[in-house]
Structure formats: structure tokens, C-alpha cells
Amino acid sequence: MVRLELPDNWQELATGHVLGNLSDEEQLVWEQIQYHPDMAEAVKALRDTFNVFADVIPMHQPPARLLGKIQAAAQRPEPTVNPSLRLLTAPSTAAAHSSDRRNWLVGLSGAIAATLVAALGWRVYALSSALQQAKAEIQTLDRSLQQAQAQDQSLRPIVNTLQQPGTLIYSLHGSTLANSASGSLVLSTQKQVIVVVQNLPQLPDGQTYRLWADLSTQSALTYCGQFNSNREGVIQLTPSSDRCGDRPKQMLITIDATTDPTTKGGPVVMQGQV
Amino acid sequence: MDSETSSSDLATLTHLSDGEILAALRDGRLNAIDVLYDRYAKQVYSLAYKILANSEEAEDITQDVFLTLWQRDAYQSTRGSLKAFLTTLTRSRSIDKLRSQGSRSRFLQRWQRLSASEPEILPPLDHLAGHEQAHLLRQALECLSSNEREILEIAYYEGVSQTEISKRLNLPLGTVKSRSRQGLSKLRQHLKNSQ
Numbered sequence A: 001m002v003r004l005e006l007p008d009n010w011q012e013l014a015t016g017h018v019l020g021n022l023s024d025e026e027q028l029v030w031e032q033i034q035y036h037p038d039m040a041e042a043v044k045a046l047r048d049t050f051n052v053f054a055d056v057i058p059m060h061q062p063p064a065r066l067l068g069k070i071q072a073a074a075q076r077p078e079p080t081v082n083p084s085l086r087l088l089t090a091p092s093t094a095a096a097h098s099s100d101r102r103n104w105l106v107g108l109s110g111a112i113a114a115t116l117v118a119a120l121g122w123r124v125y126a127l128s129s130a131l132q133q134a135k136a137e138i139q140t141l142d143r144s145l146q147q148a149q150a151q152d153q154s155l156r157p158i159v160n161t162l163q164q165p166g167t168l169i170y171s172l173h174g175s176t177l178a179n180s181a182s183g184s185l186v187l188s189t190q191k192q193v194i195v196v197v198q199n200l201p202q203l204p205d206g207q208t209y210r211l212w213a214d215l216s217t218q219s220a221l222t223y224c225g226q227f228n229s230n231r232e233g234v235i236q237l238t239p240s241s242d243r244c245g246d247r248p249k250q251m252l253i254t255i256d257a258t259t260d261p262t263t264k265g266g267p268v269v270m271q272g273q274v
Numbered sequence B: 001m002d003s004e005t006s007s008s009d010l011a012t013l014t015h016l017s018d019g020e021i022l023a024a025l026r027d028g029r030l031n032a033i034d035v036l037y038d039r040y041a042k043q044v045y046s047l048a049y050k051i052l053a054n055s056e057e058a059e060d061i062t063q064d065v066f067l068t069l070w071q072r073d074a075y076q077s078t079r080g081s082l083k084a085f086l087t088t089l090t091r092s093r094s095i096d097k098l099r100s101q102g103s104r105s106r107f108l109q110r111w112q113r114l115s116a117s118e119p120e121i122l123p124p125l126d127h128l129a130g131h132e133q134a135h136l137l138r139q140a141l142e143c144l145s146s147n148e149r150e151i152l153e154i155a156y157y158e159g160v161s162q163t164e165i166s167k168r169l170n171l172p173l174g175t176v177k178s179r180s181r182q183g184l185s186k187l188r189q190h191l192k193n194s195q
Helices: A010-019 A024-033 A037-050 A066-075 A083-089 A092-097 A101-162 B003-014 B018-026 B031-052 B055-071 B082-100 B103-115 B129-141 B146-158 B162-169 B173-194
Strands: A168-174 A182-187 A193-198 A207-214 A222-227 A234-237 A250-257 A268-273
Touching: A010 A024, A010 A037, A010 B173, A037 B082, A037 B173, A066 B031, A066 B055, A101 A182, A101 A193, A168 A250, A182 A268, A193 A222, A222 A234, B003 B031, B018 B031, B018 B082, B031 B055, B031 B082, B031 B146, B055 B082, B082 B146, B129 B173, B146 B162, B146 B173, B162 B173
Parallel strands: none
Antiparallel strands: A168 A182, A168 A268, A182 A193, A193 A234, A207 A222, A207 A250, A250 A268
């Protein structure tokens, strides 16, 4: 058996195929070689590689109701012709062969009655399903409204603070301990601090995040307060020292035990500069 | 099936491979879908959410993907893992939905996502296996230049054509093609070397 030879640029062709950017000429060559075993293997490996982008995204939990919805949808019967309707159409040939016109009429009446009952039953079922669905949608909308109101309340202090002149904004990034964490820290002239973070986990009891200011006038970091992360990722606090508002060079967040003294911080989880 | 038998069946299924669970699903063991959902729903939903930036649409895509898996015998184990199949299907369905929307609504959705993102499931600070894996993959992505990565991310998450990427980034089409191919090859080589 003659084995098909691959062109020198076959790996580039495989890459272009996975990315969907083959030129017309390349596409012609691709069509000749696409079934080669080495090519199939290369394409599979490149697809898996491209899917790496799906593995580095933030994870979100689907709504709890979703599995139930899928189960209900899967077990819902496919729309089919109502058997009683078939009685009205298909058996007409049988009726034609029947010599007893009266029996045929009785049968037809029965079929019509059965159809009406089935249709009414189906209508009641459909209305009941629609009602259930509408109730579920109202609940979902209600939850969304509550979430939006809560979000509005949590964001209002940030907007107010940002409107104050002289407000400093620090761009925070995570250390190796929390490398996916990011966020901002807003320090107002009214000595208010707002920390807005993403991917900073909530800590269990006994642990806390501590905020420190790196001041050019001080050799040691200045302790500014402690907090835990929350679901909304918005934390507001009043610094424990007035010095924290003296235009720090950078702000740092450490992770500490709640019982640790505030004279020095634990490992740094986030830090940022203006 | 009473609830006790059902729980016991569920416990048995939990220890099976994806292929065995799919076979059980084909045999009518309805608990099998619970196990597959438990394994992959978060990944499917998160990818759809990443692409569509809309929780309701991500929910619809997740339902569609699992119904396809359940009702149509579309997955072939010879063509790759179930996870890869679900990822590819989710991306494809999400991008189809994205394309059906206008560019204006796409822009609005992405803007809204910046101001109102859903709560994420956060990896704890201790090193879970999944967290480690994600960390390794993020490291692999660091082998790409920022230009290569930007083009590949647009191609993956938005599924737009290279011509559209070239217009958006104001780069010649040839540059977009060569950077995307070079980036994907580099990433492939990096992952191969780290295995």
C-alpha cells in the first residue's frame, strides 16, 4: 500500500485548519491530506491545546435549578401525532370497507369524543406547565432585582468616594499566594478606604486580611486595618491610623491569624501602587 | 426506583469512568446524567458565561449541551475525551449565539460584565489539584507574546474571523494569521515539553 507523503508544512496546515485561517490554496492541499493518520493526531493535539483557553477562565457555579430543568426537558415527550387524531385520519380506509354504516358512525363519534377529551387534557397540561414556568420566571426576576438593588447599594460608596477631589486609586495585583486575584483600592481624602477585589477568597474564622501602607516617611509598614473578603468583593474600612492617608507609595494586603500582633504582617497576598 | 436504590445507583455511578457512565445513560439509568452534570456543568456553564457574558444565555447553552449529550449519540470516544467534546460543543454553540447578536448588543454585554460580574467560585489558598492545573496552564500561556495571546483569545472566546481580528487590531491579515499560528504552535510545544 502506498503511504501518502505529507508536505513539509503539514504542521502549519494543521494549525491553520484548527484556527480556521487556511488560504484557498492551503485548503486544497489540506483536503488531500486531512485523513492521514499523523494529521488526525496533530489536529486532535492542537484542538486540545486551543481548548487550554477554556481551562484558565474563572469558574462560575451554574444555578441550582438547572439540573432539574435539564432532567425535565429530557423526559418531556417529543411532540407526536395524537393517537386519537390518527383514528380520524388513518382508519377511514377501514371504515370504507365496513358495511355497517351505523358502527362506523359510532366509532367516529367515539373518536371525536376521545379527541376532544385528549385535547382538553393536553390544554390543561399545557396551561399548567405555562403557569409553573411563569412562576419560576417571576422568582428569577425577583432574585435578579434584589441582586441589582444590593449591587447598587454596594457600589454607591465607591462612586461617592471617587467623586471627592484628591482621591487616590491603587491598582492591586495578587502575589503567588493568590495569583488570580486583582482589584483596586480607593483611598479618599476623608480617610476612607474602599477595596474592590476579584478572586480574593473569603477566609475561615481565625484568619484575616490586613492592610498596610508603605509610606516614604516610615521605614516600616504602617498597619491600616483588617478585613475579610466577601461575596460582592467590595470592602469599606476606616484606617486605624491617620498616617495611612499620607499618600502611601504602595498599599499591601497580607494574610494573618486574627491573634497575630499588628506590629508586622504575614505573607503578602496583594499589593499595588497608584 | 425507590430513593434508597436510586442513591445506591448514584454512588456506584460516581466511581465509573465517563465512558461507562455514558453507557449507563444509554441503558436508561437516569442518575448517570446527574454524575456527568456534577463533573462538567461548572466547566460548561463557565465557558458559556465567559463567551456570552450573560448568565441566562449561559444557562440555556448548558441545558442545550447536556440535552445533546443525553438525547443524541454525538460523542465518540475515539475522537477525544468527553471533557474536550463538551468544551468544543459549548464553545461552538456559544459562538453561534454570539454571532446571532449584533455587535452593539455584544459590546453592551461585555461592558455590563465589567460592572456586574457574577460571583466566581474561588480557588482556596491551599493548593487543590484543579488550582495547580490551572496554574500550570496559566504558566504555559505566559510563553506567548502579548500580541499572540491577544489574537488567540479573540479567536477562541469570540470566534471572529481573522479578517475581523485584523480590522479590530489594525494589523495586516498576514500578521494576524502568522501570529495566531505561531502562538498556537508555541503553546502546543510548551505543553508537550511540560508533560
